[in-house]
Amino acid sequence: MRNCMYFKLAAINIKKNAKMYIPYIITSIITIMMFYIMIFLTHNPGLVGMKGEHSLRTVLVMGIYVIGIFSVIFLFYTNSFLLKRRKNEIGLYNILGMEKKHIARMLTIENIYTYLINMILGLFFGILFSRLMLLLLFKILKAGTGFVFNISMQGLYMSFIFFTAISVLILLNNIRQIHLSKPVELLKGGNVGEKEPKTKWLLAVIGIITMGTGYYLAITVDNAISALNNFFIAVILVIIGTYCIFTAFSIAFLKILRKNKKYYYKAKHFTSVSGMIYRMKQNAVGLANICILSTMVLVMISSTVCLYIGQDDVLKNRFPTNIEIQTIFANEEKAKAVSKTVNQKILESGYEIDAYNEFRFKTYSLEFDNKNHVFHHSNDISLSLDKMYITYMFPIESYNINTGSDIILNDNEVVIYSPDDIDLSDKFNINDKTFYVKNIVENPNFSIQNNGSYMKLIYIFVSNEEVIKDIHKDFVEYFGEYCDLSYLIGFDVKEPEEKQIELMYSIRDELRNTDEYKNLSFIMYATAEEKLDFYAIYGGLFFLGLFLGALFMMATVLIIYYKQISEGYEDKHRFHIMQQVGMSKHEIRKSIRSQVLTVFFLPLVTAIVHILFAFKMITKMLEVLNLTNVSLFIICTIATVIIFAIFYVIVYSLTARTYYKIVE
């Protein structure tokens, strides 16, 4: 009988606080659902044996971790909000004669109710939508239809354990808080924080310094390696800066405004400035959260979308021809033999070939000393990345064959091609050997990745292979003793992709099974095959970006919603007093609107500023992923920001309605 009462009471409490509980429950359900789906995808048997399975799985596992960590933080945050708003009610129960253990029992039952709803519906929707997500993933990966749909026991099991643990921790935390507090404190619980906030100058200064340093790191970055190295530091600094600026700097700034009597004692500013001081105190952390989440959503979606859209470009750069066969360190004789074998196989297949090219080369990553015009080995690539050149050296013969020219060079003469700017003047050195530039030529269209790398590129054609071997002698210490050149054959096949792959395999088998080539090592690929691995990474990241973007977006919406509600309850009282003192409804509404708008759009504006500063750094980082199309990234970023802003405004107008309903 007595227990029955607790169950009833718990149910009534949830129903009565529906305005706050429903968003919480929906969030939990979605979080559990997403967690399950992520595990489901990671362990889907359909991925087994797929090309790029490993890379994709790495990306998806990363997603599981992010969602996991995020759920803990986020569920604790929303729960603390719920508890804060309900302290008043709990205090009342306490005063009416419920002991704390009774309250604890009531809370436990409430938590069990919400837990059951969350878990059952979360897993149900997880199973329901997992199929859709799988289809979406395969669509993004441009993979076939070989997926398997099942219910992932592992997913159910892990989600169950994980979210049960979180629920228990949350419940324990709630009970602890109730036990620690006195009834009177509970009664006033909803109203704490009415004191005038202190100005924390130290925090304000720290905020400006960390934010400034973070921004400085972001805009002074000039190459991919330092971007990668500093990105994490910059992010941490900007996050700290954001928190400090929202919590401390904003209040310091408003107080300075308040000190300015002429400004402050104007009907327009009077209520807004003082109101803002309190709003900032109560919402600063929430606003900083919104700001950081928004920034993450924007960065994640814009860069993954950009990668995904740009992936075909990148692919073209990375794999210039359909099929490529590289023979490592082969002397001229062997190279000729390989060429013969390959051409024999092509002929046998009867396929039409395009863009055929073959050449012998050696390649080094060298640092170019601009002042002395010297190429030399670099001791620390990351420090001198902007001076680094991927240097290809060819005998001029390769150039002549592929372009049909007949250039003849002396041993100390070279012909140069570079898509990047380089100031070689008339002569330059490679170590202490001097070369004279005879000619600068157009792109000979070799199957070499000619952009999309974070290093610059230069081709140096010399009179014959002996010159290259001679140069190599100076590099033995760094690049090994093999002085033979490598040999590359690249060509397109005007046939469907399966046939391209087939041809590549037949050539491979032939080369491997010929005794003559036993001591040679080959690198070969068919783009048609490689690109699946490629799609797995880029598509996987894109999928993860969308997935996590949706999750963070939901979090943003929920924080905004809770913020509006809690502000609404506080403003209600203020609204009433101001009316009595002689402010018209219209004036009050105007003042409140301007405050709410400021508070609301501050995070968005700050997030956009963050993006602007981060832009250069992210472009540099995308270079590592072979994406150099900056204008594409600009378009993606702008589009993401616009869509996000529209979404933000919609959320605002929906939650504002709830807010005004409470206030009036």
Add this chain to the structure above:
Amino acid sequence: MLLDVKNLKKIYTTRFGGHNVQALTNVTFSVEEGEFIAIMGESGSGKTTLLNIIAALDKPTSGEVFLKDKSLIGISEKEISAFRRDNLGFVFQDFNLLDTFSVKDNILLPLVLSGHTYEEMKNSLNTVVEKLGISDLLEKFPYEISGGQKQRTAIARAIITNPKLLLADEPTGALDSKATESLLKLFKKINEDGQTVFMVTHSVKAASHASRILFLRDGAVFHQIYRGSSSNEEMYQKISDTLTVIATGGGFNA
């Protein structure tokens, strides 16, 4: 004649069903400049409704209210806030100070809203806070001061605009006896300086400081007492007697 209330009637309709509640049946009275009026009556007698109508926060079902010959009933929604700000001062039982403002800013609020310059405000402020003895509290915030001090702040806010009429709703309701005593003396002093005061109260003690007391019963003025030359103690006795009569159901002719 400062305030003229004629045949006020107010009927509330409950939200569900058409059940009507008559808060005021027929209230008529008038207030001269410089009077200190107290309105007494039991819960539900219509005191607060009357005050709300005089404060232009609520509209009567029928009847008229004139403040200095200007009708409050026909006043437009746009003018009403400015009118309230310039002509009326309010003091409430629970002070209604804004916790986001310091004492000083709370007091200045109505002047800021009316668009005065800071210089003008400073002059008015000095006069008022000296009168109320709260000069030392100006930089404090409402949560830092006592109930009596809060109510003084509220009074300062109410009279800084030199309103024609100061409306007080149970001003001593939330104060201890010592604070009540000093607050009532303050009201008296303000009144003696020429401020017309209109106070709704339950407290016999508070009412005994007034120059005239109106008793409301069942939504109409049931009786009134003039001070004449009576002392506070004599007034206290008269009010007690009247309340006893009301409570036991006897009749007077108002």
